[in-house]
Amino acid sequence: MFGIAFTVIIIGLIVSAQALFPEDPVPCKFGDGKCIAKFVNSLFSRRSGEADPSLNLRRLDPLKVHRIVIEQPSDSGVGLTLNFTDNLMYGIKDLRVVGVKGFGKNLSEPHSLKMVGKTLSLVGPYKINGKVLILPISGSGNSNITMSNTKSVVRLSGQPLEKDGETYLDVTDLKLNMKAESISFQFANLFNGDKALGDNMNAFLNENSQAIYQETRAALERAFRGLFFGLIKGVFAHRPYAKLFQEE
Template identity: 70%
Template sequence: MPGIAVSILFCLIVSTQALFPDDPVPCKYGDGKCIANFANTLFSKRSGKEDPSLNLWQLDPLKVDKMVINQAGNSAVGIKLTFTDNMLYGIKDQRVVGVKGFGKNLTEQHELRVLAKSYSLVGPYNIQGKVLILPISGTGVSNMSMSNIKMIIRFSGQPLEKDGETYLDVTNFKLTLKPASNSYLFTNLFNGDKALGDNMNAFLNENSDAIYQETSQSTDRAFSDLFLGLVKGVFAHRPYAKLFMEEKL
């Protein structure tokens, strides 16, 4: 995902030769094609590995300590859905297809466009509220999946001086997801009432497009919150100028 795209790219960009001797040197400022190719190489080669020396942990599956989708107000879907100790699958197969920004001006807007085959968030959940006309409640294990996702990550920043170096302090971070389809599975709904639970799961999937449309902004905020801390940590790890290669005159 997008925060994911940024995290892999900038944690490893200055270590390219050590990790992948056959790869090109780090990208020049603003070279979107190079940045996209570099990120996609890292997705396929590094997503399943952890390397503390590079401030990089396993990204597929990605450990999600907590995520909350809180849909309130006058929406037809009014829920509080909390995921704890979940795993997010699918990052290794995503690809960056467009890059803007990442020049020498830290305050400009940066953008990554990403395509992903699928994301699946799997693990314990708690849900309370209503879905369309039906009440829903439960605590158990869930699988919330999306397929053929178009993702856009946009953020800007401001310079942060530290130890005589300039770092990028990430601001105005926003992530949007547009899946072609999605599905839901919640075990132990309604205190384990199998008939009610089966009927609710069938109802959720029969109306999955309408449900996602109602909850898309809350879902985007939840994923943005998840990745913002990750991205800020990556940019705090190395001075901005050391993430790129200066173009020789």
């Protein structure tokens, strides 16, 4: 659920860290996965709290998430429409990149990022309607969805794009695989504020959290892919690919 957001953040960090000082040397050579991971992790640590004006970067934790829509077909075990608006994502400060592949001189080769996180929470207003396994669900209010001990791999692919005499990476596809050791749900004001029904539903959701996550996983990934794919393309379109890395 959160993996694509991480990818945008990571790539944005690498690009934006150079945006304010375009003549400064970039930190890593082409394809140096260990260096890229170390550099990004250092930026996470530096920006765990307030914004860092020296890097022209905004605050990461919490990260503002303006809108996400999750749509799951009604003929599935979990058929629902779930909207999140003006939410905050907590836990980015503890995210760590543990593996990087690609990002060499060949722009057509695949690129991947492997990441781990301790606790990641999406908190804020929601609206839900549909069914969860055999039970109907509806409501609107505030929610907290927390994933613990996450492992994710994001794969990007693209092709060279010539523009104004420079070569850019045109991102054409993005795939996400993410697993969480556990996930918890808390939806306030379910069933028009009926406390008994709401408490029972939240208990049911948490008792069946892994089954629900597996049922909705594809829909969650589609939602985040649609939300961030354009942003990732925009990041790479902002700066020629060769200027993101050191020459040998």
